[in-house]
Amino acid sequence: QKEVEQDPGPLSVPEGAIVSLNCTYSNSAFQYFMWYRQYSRKGPELLMYTYSSGNKEDGRFTAQVDKSSKYISLFIRDSQPSDSATYLCAMSDRGGSNYKLTFGKGTLLTVNP
Amino acid sequence: DAGITQSPRHKVTETGTPVTLRCHQTENHRYMYWYRQDPGHGLRLIHYSYGVKDTDKGEVSDGYSVSRSKTEDFLLTLESATSSQTSVYFCAIHPSSGSGANVLTFGAGSRLTVL
Numbered sequence: 001q002k003e004v005e006q007d008p009g010p011l012s013v014p015e016g017a018i019v020s021l022n023c024t025y026s027n028s029a030f031q032y033f034m035w036y037r038q039y040s041r042k043g044p045e046l047l048m049y050t051y052s053s054g055n056k057e058d059g060r061f062t063a064q065v066d067k068s069s070k071y072i073s074l075f076i077r078d079s080q081p082s083d084s085a086t087y088l089c090a091m092s093d094r095g096g097s098n099y100k101l102t103f104g105k106g107t108l109l110t111v112n113p
Numbered sequence: 114d115a116g117i118t119q120s121p122r123h124k125v126t127e128t129g130t131p132v133t134l135r136c137h138q139t140e141n142h143r144y145m146y147w148y149r150q151d152p153g154h155g156l157r158l159i160h161y162s163y164g165v166k167d168t169d170k171g172e173v174s175d176g177y178s179v180s181r182s183k184t185e186d187f188l189l190t191l192e193s194a195t196s197s198q199t200s201v202y203f204c205a206i207h208p209s210s211g212s213g214a215n216v217l218t219f220g221a222g223s224r225l226t227v228l
Contacts, residue, residue, distance in 0.1 A: 032215035
């Protein structure tokens, strides 16, 4: 079992839809949870960052972490064609791990006008 | 890309030839990383560095070596390239001060094709 599991999709939705992206993980030591967005032929860029459990909201984006279930989610409200990208979840344990991140495989999202 | 420059951005080479990819940062960060990205595998850590001359292996280090002789440069070398090393390589840095303590910032990537 990989440490981080993420459905690669692809996921195709109409403009304005609510999108839900998810990852599960097996390592209970993970404390830091991130979502990166990667446009085609570009480097990943940080979208959301959460420490431990709970919710975090930033505009149309909401990140949720449920450590008891080892499950994290990213919700995109009122999705736009510009949201079309690959979304990568990433996580790490405490800083003593030299800040190494473990990534999911990424989910390819297309938002259709 | 937050002061990270990768070179070359694209390279085509033949099996058995040596290849060096360079990552240059302008912000004096201590931690630097090399990841590779492949379809069906996501991003996987090859090697990382936690200071000048201080490096360690990641999960897919076989066939790769690294060097860091100065803070700003982290080199990834494929001593004898193989077709299985065809991939997109990303350098990342950890901004070791400020908030978001465990967040990495990535470069634009180097696309390597081994024929």
